[in-house]
Amino acid sequence: MATMLAGRLEISTRKFDVREVPVPEPGPGQVRIKVHAAGVCLSDVHLIDGTLTPLFLETPEVTLGHEVAGVVDALGPGVPPRWQEGQRVALEAGERCGQCPNCVRFREPCLQIRTRGVDYDGGWAEYTLAGQHTLIPIPDDLPFVQAAIVPDAVSTPWGAVTGTGEAQPARPAGVWGAGGLGVHAVQLLRLIGAAPIVAVDPLEAARERALEFGADLALDPEDPTLRRQIFAVTAGAGLDVAFDMAGVPAVREQAVSCLGMRGRLVLVGLTPEPLTVTDGIGFSFRGRRLLGHYGSPAGAVEQLIELARYHRVEWSRSISGTFPLADAATAVEHLERKEGNPVRLVLVP
Structure with missing residues (x-):
């Protein structure tokens, strides 16, 4: 069985470590992503310190990381042909639950959004799974480290500025x-x-x-x-x-x-x-x-990627440092202490 490194958090003890786990296989409608960059957010710090607790996690531990960008590595059954191996993508930070009345009717925003890296395994790993509907193509000139932070660090304030506020x-x-x-x-x-x-x-x-x-x-x-x-x-x-x-x-x-x-x-x-x-x-x-306000509405990440595609906005100044995936705990410590006053630290598997 093929294995990979992943940053895992045990919820009952809040023990975090980076260790070998099996490489996941995509199920129906899923793709496997080879992760090239994953942001480190204060929400990750608060999950580790116990300030935040997953609402919908069905397992005793989870791979952290809700800001993710990489390349399509493998396709599960039923994935539309628009997605091909080798495509550069960013991942939405969450998925619809598929169970609430709004999801069943598909008329309104989901009432119980599942957050990547919180309610199901995220991107602090060499490979991660994603529902095909959460993939967002990114242009060739947008670096992975910048694309990774868009689904939260940028899209959350975008939703707050243009929507809620x-x-x-x-x-x-x-x-x-x-x-x-x-x-x-x-x-x-x-x-x-x-x-x-x-x-x-x-x-x-x-x-x-x-x-x-x-x-x-x-x-x-x-x-x-x-x-x-x-x-x-x-x-x-x-x-x-x-x-x-x-x-x-x-x-x-x-x-x-x-x-x-x-x-x-x-x-x-x-x-x-x-x-x-x-x-x-x-x-x-x-x-x-x-x-x-929490997160961003549907379409927000696509809007921001499109703005980046036409060079209306860029985030090179937002990347305060990168760390190997194996040093995820060190990155968390740096963010927790605000060492160097970072905007975003990014893990690079």
């Missing part, structure tokens, strides 16, 4: 947290013409990076003049929309206070902490909204 051209937007998600939110807000764009982060290097990615103003959350500066740069109106990319309760309170009339706060960063709004009367009087 309804950011608009020439309207002010704020981003709290300029890390792996937040810096792409800044880049994408710039792409759609939001203005001004305010980035907020406690790290000076992150603020400088946000300016490089297109922010008009970058502030320290500890700055006592922060709210005053935001209202000044928006001509007293406040922000149309703010994005919490950090998942920190204090961030949410600060961001709400910087919203204008009918302003929206979009919660993208994940945290188990409770949601609170201190000034409930002001929140209601001003018609503000608090919106949850």
Whole structure:
């Protein structure tokens, strides 16, 4: 039996290690992907430390990795002829459950999306399986390390910016947290013409990076003049929309206070902490909204790949470092400690 390296997490003990496992065989409608790049996300860190727990995992352990790009290696029965061995692809970060009412009727988004590398085996491996409908062709000039991060690090803020948050051209937007998600939110807000764009982060290097990615103003959350500066740069109106990319309760309170009339706060960063709004009367009087966001809608990854195909956007600055698959635990430690203030670290099997 052929074997391969894979980064496996035992859920009951949260023990993570990279070890030899059998190379998977594609079933009906599946393809096997030879992985060329797999992103390391804070969600992976939180799965290992126990902050996050899979909702739908049916096995005691799972191969991590929901940001994946590679080459089609083998086809299972029933895969359409449009897919051929050797094609360069990125993988959607999740799949429809196929069981909920929306899936059965295929009219609405799935109610119970299964996340790759969380609810079923992901891409921290030499080979991984994917349903053929989750494959997205990538152009020859888009490096695998950049394509791999699109299905979450880029598509999640894209969905938040263009969908949930309804950011608009020439309207002010704020981003709290300029890390792996937040810096792409800044880049994408710039792409759609939001203005001004305010980035907020406690790290000076992150603020400088946000300016490089297109922010008009970058502030320290500890700055006592922060709210005053935001209202000044928006001509007293406040922000149309703010994005919490950090998942920190204090961030949410600060961001709400910087919203204008009918302003929206979009919660993208994940945290188990409770949601609170201190000034409930002001929140209601001003018609503000608090919106949850997770992942990206159908078509988001295709849109971003198409934008990259025509060189409207690129992510070379987003790749902060690469690690061999065997050193996945080291990559996790670097991200957990924010060593070097990374945007995205990528495993290269």
